[in-house]
């Protein structure tokens with residue numbers, strides 16, 4: 001397993017260039033970010049080459065897969081995002097599925113989501129890019145979001161059954177939603193395409209709060225997880241000092 005730094009959460013006040021230079025200076029080899037629409041992609045491409053960094057993941061254009069009428073907008077956004085992924089040589093796209101529709105049976109929304117994922121397959125095939133479908137917590141950060149339990153995400157992925165559609169297991173979100181994070185994560189590992197990490201409560205740096213990350217990372221390593229764990233946390237302090245603490249505490253996984 002390898003760490004990646006989410007520049008949009010860790011560096012809230014720093015521009016793209018400074019953020020990427022700090023990621024490199026503090027010893028990390030990979031980074032990720034959220035939306036691509038407002039990023040300077042030319043500058044990012046140049047810096048990725050100059051600094052020899054890997055881009056581990058970024059988000060598909062926001063869409064609502066729970067609504068059949070929104071599907072073509074989702075697929076158009078996916079097409080555009082795949083072009084960006086090719087340009088930046090990124091192999092994982094984070095997919096948030098949208099909100100629960102009031103007054104529509106949950107089963108219908110779930111069907112729309114499964115169909116939307118199936119409709120993504122012709123676009124994904126041959127690209128080498130994996131979609132990582134992300135359950136989020138609805139208790140604190142994302143009230144009204146459709147998908148929160150990892151088991152439900154797993155069941156949906158089992159229906160889609162394609163190696164390029166996987167789960168993003170966010171340890172912070174899943175600790176809030178369901179707990180048992182190590183057990184669930186290891187049980188679902190064969191369908192986990194990306195992982196996010198933050199302290200809980202508070203979504204601060206790793207080591208703050210109740211989650212024992214050295215233990216979780218050791219278990220992931222023993223289980224042979226080869227993918228990225230994105231540091232997707234917020235810090236009220238100096239982000240560079242915070243990253244230095246992360247690099248020192250988890251040097252084995254830089």
Ligand SMILES: O=C(O)C(=O)CO
Nearest residue numbers: 094134136141170196
């Ligand atoms: O929006 C969030 O909270 C996320 O975790 C995105 O990856």
